[in-house]
Amino acid sequence: xxxxxxxxxxxxxxxxxxxxxxxxxxxxxxxxxxxxxxxxxxxxxxxxxxxxxxxxxxxxxxxxxxxxxxxxxxxxxxxxxxxxxxxxxxxxxxxxxxxxxxxxxxxxxxxxxxxxxxxxxxxxxxxxxxxxxxxxxxxxxxxxxxxxxxxxxxxxxxxxxxxxxxxxxxxxxxxxxxxxxxxxxxxxxxxxxxxxxxxxxxxxxxxxxxxxxxxxxxxxxxxxxxxxxxxxxxxxxxxxxxxxxxxxxxxxxxxxxxxxxxxxxxxxxxxxxxxxxxxxxxxxxxxxxxxxxxxxxxxxxx
Numbered sequence: 673x674x675x676x677x678x679x680x681x682x683x684x685x686x687x688x689x690x691x692x693x694x695x696x697x698x699x700x701x702x703x704x705x706x707x708x709x710x711x712x713x714x715x716x717x718x719x720x721x722x723x724x725x726x727x728x729x730x731x732x733x734x735x736x737x738x739x740x741x742x743x744x745x746x747x748x749x750x751x752x753x754x755x756x757x758x759x760x761x762x763x764x765x766x767x768x769x770x771x772x773x774x775x776x777x778x779x780x781x782x783x784x785x786x787x788x789x790x791x792x793x794x795x796x797x798x799x800x801x802x803x804x805x806x807x808x809x810x811x812x813x814x815x816x817x818x819x820x821x822x823x824x825x826x827x828x829x830x831x832x833x834x835x836x837x838x839x840x841x842x843x844x845x846x847x848x849x850x851x852x853x854x855x856x857x858x859x860x861x862x863x864x865x866x867x868x869x870x871x872x873x874x875x876x877x878x879x880x881x882x883x884x885x886x887x888x889x890x891x892x893x894x895x896x897x898x899x900x901x902x903x904x905x906x907x908x909x910x911x912x913x914x915x916x917x918x919x920x921x922x923x924x925x926x927x928x929x930x931x932x933x934x935x936x937x938x939x940x941x942x943x944x945x946x947x948x949x950x951x952x953x954x955x956x957x958x959x960x961x962x963x964x965x966x967x968x969x970x971x972x973x974x
């Protein structure tokens with residue numbers, strides 16, 4: 673999802689030649705293969721958008737894979753990039769790296785000031801390591817290796833697995849199915865009270881291109897909408913946009929995760945970037961893409 677959005681954004685930069693590589697072509701956990709790729713292609717700049725990601729259930733059930741797969745891919749890619757002479761490397765982290773009870777809205781300086789959220793600790797630890805490694809390369813060798821901390825993302829090309837996907841695509845699929853099956857109600861995980869911030873993926877891509885043009889970007893910077901809603905409010909909005917008239921039932925037996933995770937985007941806005949896609953419009957565009965992906969057999973369910 674993120675990689676495709678970045679490619680779309682870079683299409684507006686005619687002087688840029690984009691190199692892409694999917695997981696079938698290159699396994700980022702195989703360091704020798706990654707080193708060979710970089711030595712052959714010699715890119716001038718790298719955006720690292722690859723990651724093993726998932727929702728609360730996937731993070732809870734597969735912490736070893738979330739930690740080791742991400743660590744291995746990050747270490748192999750950052751090391752190979754530096755060895756091949758890459759001077760510009762932008763690493764994608766996540767706002768889940770911040771403490772579970774971080775002061776709201778979350779500023780960049782709150783990193784490593786408190787315990788992480790237990791349900792995604794393994795993923796967060798891996799992302800923190802990638803972020804710090806980029807910072808250390810920049811400090812020690814003078815290369816411009818920096819990071820972005822995106823909030824919850826959604827948009828075309830998202831993963832719609834009913835158990836392993838993130839909350840917004842999971843809600844879209846669940847509510848769509850309830851509508852198609854003419855059900856009277858739909859159940860959402862948890863109490864519905866946690867607050868979440870969402871960013872349309874093309875806004876993130878535009879922020880990444882913007883940061884790549886800055887001569888001296890921050891070591892890491894939040895990328896978000898600066899607004900949040902409760903999970904229940906998100907579900908209600910999706911029901912309205914999808915035309916599902918049924919009742920929403922909460923399931924408190926399922927985990928809520930972090931109570932609130934709202935980013936302070938003041939640092940990024942001070943460089944001249946702001947989000948442009950409101951949540952209502954983003955859901956409309958995402959649902960239209962979801963229907964196209966079903967029709968063409970390209971819906972991601974992994």
